[in-house]
Amino acid sequence: MIRRIPQARDRGIPDATVARLPLYLRALNGMAERGTPTVSSEDLAVAAGVNSAKLRKDLSHLGSYGTRGVGYDVQYLIYQISRELGLTQDWAVAIVGVGNLGRALANYGGFASRGFRIAGLLDADPHVVGDRIAGLVVEHADELETVIRQRGVSIVVIATPAAPAQQVCDRVIAAGVTSILNFAPVVLAVPDGVDVRKVDLSIELQILAFHEQRKANGGPIMAEEWPDGVVM
Amino acid sequence: MIRRIPQARDRGIPDATVARLPLYLRALNGMAERGTPTVSSEDLAVAAGVNSAKLRKDLSHLGSYGTRGVGYDVQYLIYQISRELGLTQDWAVAIVGVGNLGRALANYGGFASRGFRIAGLLDADPHVVGDRIAGLVVEHADELETVIRQRGVSIVVIATPAAPAQQVCDRVIAAGVTSILNFAPVVLAVPDGVDVRKVDLSIELQILAFHEQRKANGGPIMAEEWPDGVVM
DNA sequence: GTGCCTTTGTGAAGCAATGCACAAAGTCGA
DNA sequence: TCGACTTTGTGCATTGCTTCACAAAGGCAC
Numbered sequence: 001m002i003r004r005i006p007q008a009r010d011r012g013i014p015d016a017t018v019a020r021l022p023l024y025l026r027a028l029n030g031m032a033e034r035g036t037p038t039v040s041s042e043d044l045a046v047a048a049g050v051n052s053a054k055l056r057k058d059l060s061h062l063g064s065y066g067t068r069g070v071g072y073d074v075q076y077l078i079y080q081i082s083r084e085l086g087l088t089q090d091w092a093v094a095i096v097g098v099g100n101l102g103r104a105l106a107n108y109g110g111f112a113s114r115g116f117r118i119a120g121l122l123d124a125d126p127h128v129v130g131d132r133i134a135g136l137v138v139e140h141a142d143e144l145e146t147v148i149r150q151r152g153v154s155i156v157v158i159a160t161p162a163a164p165a166q167q168v169c170d171r172v173i174a175a176g177v178t179s180i181l182n183f184a185p186v187v188l189a190v191p192d193g194v195d196v197r198k199v200d201l202s203i204e205l206q207i208l209a210f211h212e213q214r215k216a217n218g219g220p221i222m223a224e225e226w227p228d229g230v231v232m
Numbered sequence: 233m234i235r236r237i238p239q240a241r242d243r244g245i246p247d248a249t250v251a252r253l254p255l256y257l258r259a260l261n262g263m264a265e266r267g268t269p270t271v272s273s274e275d276l277a278v279a280a281g282v283n284s285a286k287l288r289k290d291l292s293h294l295g296s297y298g299t300r301g302v303g304y305d306v307q308y309l310i311y312q313i314s315r316e317l318g319l320t321q322d323w324a325v326a327i328v329g330v331g332n333l334g335r336a337l338a339n340y341g342g343f344a345s346r347g348f349r350i351a352g353l354l355d356a357d358p359h360v361v362g363d364r365i366a367g368l369v370v371e372h373a374d375e376l377e378t379v380i381r382q383r384g385v386s387i388v389v390i391a392t393p394a395a396p397a398q399q400v401c402d403r404v405i406a407a408g409v410t411s412i413l414n415f416a417p418v419v420l421a422v423p424d425g426v427d428v429r430k431v432d433l434s435i436e437l438q439i440l441a442f443h444e445q446r447k448a449n450g451g452p453i454m455a456e457e458w459p460d461g462v463v464m
Numbered sequence: 465g466t467g468c469c470t471t472t473g474t475g476a477a478g479c480a481a482t483g484c485a486c487a488a489a490g491t492c493g494a
Numbered sequence: 495t496c497g498a499c500t501t502t503g504t505g506c507a508t509t510g511c512t513t514c515a516c517a518a519a520g521g522c523a524c
Contacts, residue, residue, distance in 0.1 A: 041503095064502085068489045068502045068503080085438050100336035110433065201340060249511095273472070299520065302470080
């Protein structure tokens with residue numbers, strides 16, 4: 001059960017910081033398009049929707065890339081954050097499950113522009129196999145291991161229904177993949193060393209509903225009993 | 233600048249806890265389907281992928297619904313969590329932007345089963361308006377305010393491209409909506425009292441790429457200079 | 465009943481993230 | 495060259511979350 005051995009030159013970046021770097025990157029790309037040469041932590045913080053002290057502390061984890069009295073060079077900071085996030089290299093991604101969501105992901109422009117290349121679309125449904133989506137032909141899920149090994153896929157997106165998700169997960173791990181983005185509404189069991197990130201569309205709505213209810217009621221309903229007719 | 237006045241009976245539930253309740257709910261629903269009558273915090277924690285002490289503390293924020301020596305009654309706990317999250321009532325949701333993602337959301341079964349009723353699909357593209365998706369006819373975005381007011385929509389999902397997102401956001405807020413789920417890759421500016429939750433598909437991939445790079449390199453590349461040919 | 469066993473609910477310690485506030489470092493005009 | 499001004503980078507206090515560890519509570523067998 002080795003947890004994490006702090007290294008001499010420990011560039012361990014806090015998870016909370018890593019999660020915000022893509023946000024900064026997006027804001028910076030917008031500024032670069034508009035031709036802005038430099039930006040202060042205050043302005044960038046506003047654009048990214050965070051506190052400026054937090055932003056400076058986040059950036060300080062990458063190194064000392066600002067100039068006091070001036071701010072940060074937009075292009076240079078884009079490069080440094082991209083490098084830290086690993087976006088200066090090309091990542092081959094396979095999407096398993098080509099339903100509505102899989103199609104949406106395949107067509108989503110935000111991937112290609114950040115170094116994520118879709119190297120395969122796979123589905124178990126023979127009616128879908130052979131379809132051409134976003135320039136790729138959908139392959140049968142049986143080809144999963146072949147596609148991963150032959151095309152150097154290192155990140156797999158699971159966009160299947162809940163039922164087959166764990167099995168797909170097991171197979172891609174067996175094929176050597178250690179980074180998985182899971183859209184299926186299940187908790188995937190994975191061995192140590194495999195990273196799973198989870199996006200659950202309905203969870204976000206449920207959190208909103210919680211807050212919305214709070215606003216409406218000034219707190220949850222106080223009756224803590226079962227409603228009439230429900231038997232324990 | 234009133235921040236938050238602690239109340240006598242302060243049922244303020246930590247955000248981190250609220251974010252996990254839907255997870256517990258999903259695990260519990262699975263158990264209910266299998267006919268499991270009660271569950272211990274340990275078993276439920278495993279099913280939800282969290283630490284059991286954390287699970288007990290989370291549940292203790294809702295009240296004392298367990299039985300020592302036995303565990304939690306599955307049905308009863310489902311009811312209590314659902315009530316706390318506001319899922320015992322019906323929420324009318326409108327989806328703005330019926331591209332690939334909007335379609336995926338409209339067809340996603342996880343909403344209806346949790347009290348979220350899709351009350352409107354809207355798009356600005358005349359080619360899409362009139363299409364029938366998931367039993368609804370897509371309406372023109374001009375109808376946004378009418379749809380919200382007449383159908384009692386309290387949660388809006390923004391699934392448009394980045395460009396029109398802020399304008400859509402402003403309009404739905406003006407129409408009285410205070411809960412927004414945003415899929416567009418922009419930071420929405422909203423007044424106090426409006427909740428925005430954000431899902432950015434490419435951010436998750438970028439976080440995965442960061443960790444994947446770490447695994448491959450044993451840390452980020454140490455060269456902190458610009459690559460050859462890049463001029464400051 | 466009584467006593468053993470299981471499991472909850474929670475105090476307290478530990479850890480991570482946030483935000484303030486300011487010294488240090490750099491720019492720029494005179 | 496100098497001094498005023500701007501903005502970074504960070505020490506520190508604070509907050510919030512997680513985890514441990516255990517007393518209290520309840521079930522169950524006999």
